[in-house]
Amino acid sequence: MTSPEREYVSAHLDDLHADLDAWLRIPSISADPAHAGDVAASAAWLAEALRRTGFPTVEVWPTPGAPAVYAEWPSADPDAPVALVYGHHDVQPVDPPELWVHPPFEPTVVDGPDGPELHARGAIDDKGNVAFHLLGMRAHLAASGRDTPAVTVKLLIEGEEESGSPHFADLLRERRDRLDCDVVVVSDTGMAAPHLPSAVTSMRGLADVELTLRGPAVDLHSGSFGGAVPNPLHAMARLLAALHDDQGRVTIPGFYDRVRPLSDRERELMGRVPFDEQEWLAGPAASRTTAGEAGFTTLERIGARPTAEVNGMWGGYQGPGHKTIIPAEAHAKLTFRLVADQRPQEIGPLVQSWVEANLPAGIEAEVHAPPAGVAPCASDLDSPWMDALLSAIAQAWDSRADDVLFLKEGGSGPEADLVEQLGAPLLFLGAGLPTDRIHSPNERVLLPMLHRAAEATAHLWRELAARRPA
Known part of the structure; x- marks a missing residue:
């Protein structure tokens, strides 16, 4: 032609x-x-x-x-x-x-x-x-x-x-x-x-959040104080581990309230797209296996469902050898991909409430969420x-x-x-x-x-x- x-x-x-x-x-x-x-x-x-x-x-x-x-x-x-x-x-x-x-x-x-x-x-x-x-x-x-x-x-x-x-x-x-x-x-x-x-x-839309957890006012000797005071890194690890349930769903209350369900027509149209999952894993995904929200195909997960991802986490000593401390702070960066009809400006307050509800005693949290985001x-x-x-x-x-x-x-x-x-x-x-x-x-x-x-x-x-x- x-x-x-x-x-x-x-x-x-x-x-x-x-x-x-x-x-x-x-x-x-x-x-x-x-x-x-x-x-x-x-x-x-x-x-x-x-x-x-x-x-x-x-x-x-x-x-x-x-x-x-x-x-x-x-x-x-x-x-x-x-x-x-x-x-x-x-x-x-x-x-x-x-x-x-x-x-x-x-x-x-x-x-x-x-x-x-x-x-x-x-x-x-x-x-x-x-x-x-x-x-x-x-x-x-x-x-x-x-x-x-x-x-x-x-x-x-x-x-x-x-x-x-x-x-x-x-x-x-x-x-x-x-x-x-x-x-x-x-x-x-x-x-x-x-x-x-x-x-x-x-x-999809996008909202981002940075978390800071604070415990002791200064880094402490882990031998003298370990096991006796809260460790912010431990608290951050538990918090982020609880971000998804065993079905891959985001556990933040209210996160799915505005999510528009996929229609039968949308799922049928997406199902027409040829997709070799093993080829995708070995190629652009460069991963060993798939993961994510149960009940949805891989194409639906990456294009039509909302997600929460931990983009980075840090705290304490990261140099050569050991520095035996309980760190004063722990940090993490999260992003949330959003679908119709979610609103990015609502994600920060939802995360704030979820963090406050899941903090152990002795740990304070600061949740920084830019108000705009991407719809x-x-x-x-x-x-x-x-x-x-x-x-x-x-x-x-x-x-x-x-x-x-x-x-x-x-x-x-x-x-x-x-x-x-x-x-x-x-x-x-x-x-x-x-x-x-x-x-x-x-x-x-x-x-x-x-x-x-x-x-x-x-x-x-x-x-x-x-x-x-x-």
Whole structure:
């Protein structure tokens, strides 16, 4: 099968590859203040690339943190729908650097079993997912013979997603008059496998908590005081061990009160996704066995159920040899992935009450929970915009819209802010794969996935225009 969009993309792949080679060399690590200049340079690079593509309006929007990039290309059709593309240009830290086979900011093409792979930090998360829109827009215009896109296209590419998007909601409020749209296209996700056209339909929310337990006022000699005073590390170990019951459910009272149950339709749709659990364990999961909430499949656990995870715990002496003490303090970091209709701002108080109810005598607790967090979000499976997305993906993957699989993304991002501030429905179009080692050493993107995604976005603008509101 072929199409004018595919022919254009195929003839201009070198442009996409050259763009990524230049952009991925910029170490735009938003979490590290030492790279603030690099994040600004990344925004400037993208702004120039968008101008080169033909966007008549391109602006770099400052924030109290890292800059975002805004672009707009109005359709000549005054009644055309308006689509806003969301992504981010910042990247994760590269630690530990010694585990990278190739330098993380020297893009390297490697032959893989499914085709050529591009290895670099940000190759898919999220510079690759943004870059395919540059080629996709040009393919759309060339295929349609238009001077302007069939829909008005806006892009908002932020610079702090990998740092929790602390200023994103404020930016949306401040720039609200520029961001009106009918639909938001999120390009920060992926698909099930190279040969399986699929669309993400939801993302989980996120709340984080840091616990500090205090016992004696100072570190004490374990020989003189051990067995006679409370040990905060013992208390922390017992507390965290009680975070889940023997069925893998979170034990915090009230945690599941707002959880929307999975419908039979949702479970049936998720069940269509081919999933080899042993292959997943040996590959991206790098684990010996599965674990989690009883009564749910692994795919349901990681995409459609809420979780509580201990991300780190520390306290006392951690140097060489022994220091025989009872430590004064113990610490732990926890995160909670949330599903519809949970509210991140309610998790901190629930944890506070649970900790207070389970503290042993002589131990004091401090629970620090940032008030904002990230809310969960989801697409409307029955909207005409979703029909347009499925049709675009199907054309790029030589498939049928009815055969496009639905995925639930286990990760979290600021997409709920877009829904809340702009009041527009979400679509997800991304080219990532579970094997792309996102956030890990040796991040990669499968280049054929980017090529197909560029074609899909070229189809998408035409398909959205055909479904304009009445």
